[in-house]
Amino acid sequence: MAENGLVQRDKVLTLESMNPWIKKVEYAVRGPIVKRAVELEKELQKGVKKPFTEVIRANIGDAHAMGQKPITFLRQVSALCMYPELLDDPNFPEDAKQKARRLLDACGGHSVGAYSASPGIELIRQDVASFIEHRDGGIPSNPDNIFLSTGASDAIVTILKLLVSGEGRSRTGVLIPIPQYPLYSAALAELNAVQINYYLDEENCWALNVGELRRALHEARKRCHPRALCIINPGNPTGQVQSRKCIEDVIHFAWEEQLFLLADEVYQDNIYAEGSQFHSFKKVLFEMGPKYSGAVELASFHSISKCFMGECGFRGGYMEVINMDPAVQEQLTKLVSVRLCPPVTGQILLDAVVNRPQPGDPSYERFNQEKQAVLSALAEKARLTEETFRQAPGFHCNPVQGAMYAFPRIHLPPRAVKAAQAQGQAPDMFFCRQLLEETGICIVPGSGFGQKEGTYHFRMTILPPLEKLQILLQKMCQFHVKFIQEYS
Template sequence: MGLGAVFVPYYLSEEQGWELHLEELHRALESAKGVCNPVALYVINPGNPSGQVQSRKSMQEVIRFVSEKRLFLLADEVYQDCIYGEKSEFVSYKKVLTEMGPSLSDTVELASFHSASKGFMGECGLRGGYVELVNLDPAVLKYIKTLFSTDSCAPVLGQMALDLMMNRPQPGDPSYPLYDMETQHIRTTLVHNAKRAVSVLNSLQGFCCQPVEGGAFAFPRVYLPPKAIQKAKEVGMQPDTFYCLRLLEEAGLLFSPGYFASWHLRTSWRNY
């Protein structure tokens, strides 16, 4: 990480559909003692690449945790429009924080991120995104404003895409029927693709994939045989990196290694 920042990892519970556990956050914070002084907690919801959607209860726990530990909450919510699970619902951290009322809603410092490249539009070529800052210390805000004003801005096309994403056609607008038809089609296809990706992955020997409730990825666990692990060691690679390379060379399939405690593959299934 640049600027001398240190990364303190915390792990999600795979067996429980990649749930975030409070004890794990405490463990991670404790592990930083003597190494660095953590100032922020970064959460991705819906998860990438894990594909889970956080429950309101879990978000409330996170908010209480950051408040107690005086951490800046960085909520990466770029996949908020990509929800597929029948019972899953995206709720923003800002909403949950507001609902929790004072003394949390007026003190917890929060940054929420969104991008035109994600969402259901998936416009990766149109570079544009935003961050919404809540309860930020005015002394810090001053520096952020300076930073944002001196940094080069997103290209005009990206800014237009972002504007369209935020101000969508409404019922009664001339373009609404076509917009509605196209977005419904995209959503239906994405739900279908997400379910199909998980079911195909789970049908493969040695693979185990948690349900995908949101986001753009599936993150299956792969149980590699000892010989494959040995072979990877011989060529000086992590076993999942080795597997991905072989998959690309032999089957033309592009997966990325998971870089997780156990072997996982990161795979996007979004093409429609």
């Protein structure tokens, strides 16, 4: 009996009785360190004294939260669709109005409040297909193969869901890079599929090495049925940009080993390093000729959350599927229909991205200026971050060729490793926690992404405004020096 005289009953849903696969899910990007950062923010607001005056969230690729301004044209089209009375407002440019009218005509009842078709508004799927064709130098894209989504994560999980089957040794295995973006490990845990790790080559600028793919695959075949291979290019958290040659090798490997390819290409505009260039898997596949382009099953993913847009809050994205069995594609269509449709506001913004102002349009110059300003600022910050860590003792940082992150390796003294272990913490978590408590800088330990045993890293975004980023980098280096001294 409890104090109030009521019988204490067992809950129906407890840690013991709940879905065991959900318990295995981990997602470091919003894990305990971020929870602590939120607490610290609240303490600061309450006037609690700290050795810092603000928490800087460099843990997640959230550009607007770090002060990046939205691209005016994207928001104009969105606002016009949201509140069509604005179509009479002379302050909005004519091309934005024209695009908004065209989009509203494609919405049920001319309202963004209507459900769309489950794979997305047909007109927008056509616009996405044209965008892909243009991007890939004319290689055709079929709107029927485009599925709009609630951010890229949603689409990735949907494809993984289709791929999962079997029990015991015939359970589906999926190859993912290590370090990885933890959506992959989380989704595979939830679906009770086998995660097969292939390691990116840190000594070689995080390159993807087909020999390593082969090793991972062959070992995995002893315990599961490997059926899919995930690639993240440009890399998250590692920031490398794959060479064309490497992509060809991967496609050949997938062809040879009968693997379904998932190409996560959400950072395709975020290329900073000289000599680096984005090549889509779709384009390379088709350039390799019909032996490959008629055979290799591929799903590629894009999003409005990254690149120059950074519109994470809208939860918009798309995937293109290539060579999918038509009967499976029907199942995919059915599956997405259960959730009715992706957010129409995200679809609208996606359209404004893929069907952007062209030379001669009233919004062309401003759009391009704003886009270039974002991308140049990111390139500068990528260089600054990489250089700072390269010069700082105790860090090893590969070039940030693309994406929005640096993933430096850090030296942690054996005494720090022991102190962490004594507290039951991963050593890089131990480091990141102390960094947060002392400087207010919130970054994610490498252990949340996976790393070679005995190495320690962290992921930080390059998104804070330049002046803030400079201070942040300085503080981190100073903290590391102090940390090393403390534990030496």
